[in-house]
Amino acid sequence: MKAIYKKLGIIGLILTGLVITGCLVSGTFVIVEHINFIYSAGNAFYWYPMDLADNSTWDDHKDDLDDIDAVGFEFKIENTSASDCEFNVWFAPATGVIDPYNPPSVIPDDAVRVINGLNVAAGGTTTVTYAESLGHISNLAAFKAIVKTGRFDYYGTSCDDTGSNLFRVTDGKIIITVSASGS
Amino acid sequence: MRKGFFIGLFLTLFALLSATAQPGTKLGAGAFAGLSFPLLQDDQSQGMEYGFKGRYGLGSLIVLEPYVSFVKWGEPDPVDGTPLDIEGSKVTSFGLEASLGNLPGTTGIAPYFVAGVGSYKVKNDDTGYESSKFGWSAGLGLGIGLSPKFSLDVRGKAIVAPQKEGGSKKAIGATAGINFSFGGK
Secondary structure (H helix, E strand, O other): HHHHHHHHHHHHHHHHHHHHHOOOEEEEEEEEEOOOOOOOOOOOEEOOOOHHHOHHHHHHHHHEEEEEEEEEEEEEEEEEEOOOOOEEEEEOOOOOOOOOOOOOOOOOOOOOEEEEEEEOOOOOOEEHHHHOOOEEOHHHHHHHHHHHHOOOEEEEOOOOOHHHHHHHHEEEEEEEEEEEEEO | OOOHHHHHHHHHHHHHHHHHHHOOEEEEEEEEEEEEEEEEEEEEEEEEEEEEEEEEEOOOEEEEEEEEEEEEOOOOOEEEEEOOOOOOOOEEEEEEEEEEEEOOOOOOOEEEEEEEEEEEEEEOOOOOOOOEEEEEEEEEEEEEEOOOOOEEEEEEEEEEEEOOOOOOEEEEEEEEEEEEOOOOO
């Protein structure tokens, strides 16, 4: 009986070791990408092209992605105009190398609206944290599918006539939580 | 709601076993609590775990343990200087574990190996993430039989909870528990 106990104990230790070490090749990683809008609302919309291939965490795991667990934003909005303003955000899938000198002329038809009418009072400043942004996001499944491609464009609109000096979006970040498995 | 159901179910089973157990049936039940350490999860930090289990001695070596456990991981640390300010995920698990040794109703100190399978539901109220699948666990423990009726045990266990889109959430649980034996040798 003692010998059986000992053998089973050793098998147990081996199995425990396999569970602990063999499965550590998968994990959950959080990616923070900083955003500075290249194209301002003075030109009808904001635009920021993104390629996550430049991010080392994404690059390490992009071939073994299982899921986008969560995605959210941070940004600060200053509305120094005399009227209330709404901020809207779209994401659209994109391809190819980013060319900041060749901005799109319109927001593409396949763009997905993920923030709809975030109101900023006249003369007000709104800071949206990551946690707060999670409550503002719509079309989450489509948004995650776009983010999972790793190459996409970020668009924003505000009041048509306030111009970039009166309505500024700064300190932008997109925060992506990914699950990945494999080596 | 689900948590209340499991606790109610456990207490009902506990009462039934208490009422029907006879000497020598090797039946028992217990409760445990401790810490849970998420592994390779940037979006979680150390949290608390507690749960309940039944115990049934199968032969002279193996103990079957149906269980239910509740884990609440902690708020994640800042990533690249960015605080996420979200709650950690909750993990609700129920299933069956088998331990090698540490039979109900025995006294003395007994190291043991434990492994099991169960349903693991991972849910984060802030991000909306949710996944429920079967997973497994394995670990080692030390049983301390204080009397034929009461024993303590400490346990370190790795859990692997596969996710619906692939991959898995993993953690190490370190718990201490108290067990009550209805029968015993």
